[in-house]
Amino acid sequence: MHVLRPISLGRRRSRQRYHIDILPRYRQPRFCCIRYASQLFGPFGNPLGTDEEDEPQRPRSSDTETHSRLFDTFYKMFESAATTFASIAVLGLAGYSYHRYYKRLVLQKIENAFQPGDPVLELAALGKSATGSSTHIAGGEDGKDQNWILRPEQDKIDAIVNGTDKGKYHLIIGEKGTGKSSMLLEAMRKVDGEGISMFEAHADLEIFRIRLGKALDYEYHEDYIGSLFSIRGPRDTTALLDIERAFNKLEKLAMQRRKRRGGPLILIMNCTHLIRDDDDGRNLLELMQQRAEQWAASNLLTMVFNSDDYWVYERLKRYATRMEVVPVLDLPKDRAIAALEKYRRRYFPEQTLSSEILSQVYDQVGGRLAFLNRVAKSSNMIHTCEKIREAEKTWFLNKCGILGKEMDDDVMDQQKYASAAMVLARALVKAQNQMEASYDPREGHKLPQIPLYKARQIMTRADFIQSYDHDNIFTIDSRANVRADSVPMMNAFREICSEPGFDDFLEATLDRISAIESLNRTKELTLKDLWIEQRGEIRGKYLAVMKDSKGRDTGTLEFAIKPNENPEDDDTG
Structure with missing residues (x-):
């Protein structure tokens, strides 16, 4: 590509000289104009109004190559910076969008865990069908179970599970085999598990954490794609902190759900007595009781603790203000x-x-x-x-x-x-x-x-x-x-x-x-070196001084050898 550009503009001479510059084919026309202006007003060009003969001539080939290399360097720097900025902006926008989407997805998954139907009900139904004892007999009046044993506490459990009994959290306590879990499952069946989630407690906090996450459909951010860029594992914390995070998400969902429907959620923890009575177990109970008190006061969520042991009640009673105890005993004779x-x-x-x-x-x-x-x-x-x-x-x-x-x-x-x-x-x-x-x-x-x-x-x-x-x-x-x-x-x-x-x-x-x-x-005291023979007699004794706690003498005790009154009993010889 051939371009004619003027070398200088003189006032005294009307003619203009043009220099033919052979540019590469990849050069754009706008860069030719930039180069033209730089040579007119740059340090190596002649200013307007001066003649070519007024200043000494410099080598043009070296000037052109120097300007070309500088321009190429600055252009590449600008292009790299623009590309980097655009990449970072796109990556940041995508990451922020995914983060917002993931937070909404977590709440949506937890909300799905409280939808009608519950895995606990499905497992109970499968267990009864496997043993050949159907829970609901066809032809029963109003769909009721003809084989269900109605306990006097069933109405109270129904009111707790369907959300009628609000503003409190409950501890169901009784001996093993009295029907506590069966009553909870029956109450859940009546409302098809809507707004209810139930899980089994465990002594190990890690297993407890997994079971709580399964009941709430919460992965503790272990499925977050940002963990792919981290060298550490998906979770760098303790089980108690993860449980606290799960409760934070559950509280946020309960507040949103209350605006739409108004009823509290129900969270049932079965077999609470399996938690160990140690520092970790007590901290876990304290954490759950604090949440239960807050949620009961605001009617957001009702927690139900099911236990066989008295120590759970003894532990919760210390800070309980809104707890209600539901005892479940053996049936009387007629029932x-x-x-x-x-x-x-x-x-x-x-x-x-x-x-x-x-x-x-x-x-x-x-x-x-x-x-x-x-x-x-x-x-x-x-x-x-x-x-x-x-x-x-x-x-x-x-x-x-x-x-x-x-x-x-x-x-x-x-x-x-x-x-x-x-x-x-x-x-x-x-x-x-x-x-x-x-x-x-x-x-x-x-x-x-x-x-x-x-x-x-x-x-x-x-x-x-x-x-x-x-x-x-x-x-x-x-x-x-x-x-x-x-x-x-x-x-x-x-x-x-x-x-x-x-x-x-x-x-x-x-x-x-x-x-x-x-x-x-009893402490045994052995005395040695008492058998000391002096002048044909066996002598030797210890004198012990007794003192009280303040160091004052309270008496003395002397240990000595009792002489043998009957020499015939002496075995020495």
Whole structure:
């Protein structure tokens, strides 16, 4: 490409000189103009109004190459900077857009977890269909379950789960097998799980975190694409911090949902007693209780804790202001017999049971639904009742069997635990013998109970009762009364304590424990070099000075050899 450009413009001479510059083909015309202006007004060009002969001529080839290299450098710098800025801007805009989208996606996933239908209900339905016992029988009145055992606490549970009972959080406490979880599932079924999420607690905080995330459909930002650019793992924090983040997201969703629908969400934590009673477990309970108090005060969310052990209530009661306790006990005799008849018709529809057999079954297992359901499945119900009592007795003896006066001192700690349980069991049996009526023909069993502080006095230990409650040997109700965990366990207590020689065997065990403790508290002092012979006599003594805590002398104690009054007894020679 050939371009004519003027070399200089002179005032005295009218003619103009043009220099033919051969430019590369890739040059654009606008850059030619820029180059033309730079040569006119740059440091190497001639200014307007001057003649070419007024200034000395410089080599033009070197000037052109220098200007060309400088221009190319600046152009490449500008092009690189513009490209970098555009790339950063596009990347930043895409990252910010994805971040906003991800936050909305997290809330949408959590909201989907509270939609009608719940995995817990589906698992319960699959379990019942697998065992051949359908929860809902076709042809029932108004779609009700003809085999469902209606407890008196069911209306209260229904009001909690459907959101009618607001402004509080609840602790459902009772022995294992009384039907607490079944009532919660039945209440969830009535509303098809809408606005409800349920999960199982665990002793390990990491597993607890995963189960909570599964119930809320929350991934704790582990599916965030930004973690692909990080060398560290998807989560660089503790389980408690992740649980706090999940609760923050849940609170934000509850506030949005309240504006649209107005009802509170329901979060149910089953098996709360599985959380360990250590620093991590107590911190977790404290975290959840703080959230439960805040959400109950604002009607955003209702938390429900389901527990078998008393220590959860004892821990939550310390800071509870809006907590309501729902105790679940064994059924009375009339309801228990009705439940047994329903269970029996489910498994053996062709058989009819007499009232005498039903009463015998209740006398042996009481009103515990888990035991009644197990007995109803058996062809020989009385034999199954005996097996249940024998299993409870074996469990108690394996955990708390005593060894007598011949026990070794290495097992003293375990024997302290076992003997304290035996002492408490004997006290309950004596209390039952002293009761005017331990059995009501209409109400059924009345298990003897002892206040918690008195039970600790009887055992002379305050730390064992929680372990007994956790091992399902004794139970502590919401009013801090201690009794046997079940009717079969109480029958096992009576059978063990009525064995011949039981009291003597227990007293011998307690005496042996006392002797070992006394021996451990006893210090042996050995005195040496007392046998000193001086002038044909054996002499030598120690003089000990006794002082009080302030350093004042309180007396002296002398250790000396007693002379042998009968020389014939001397074995020296």
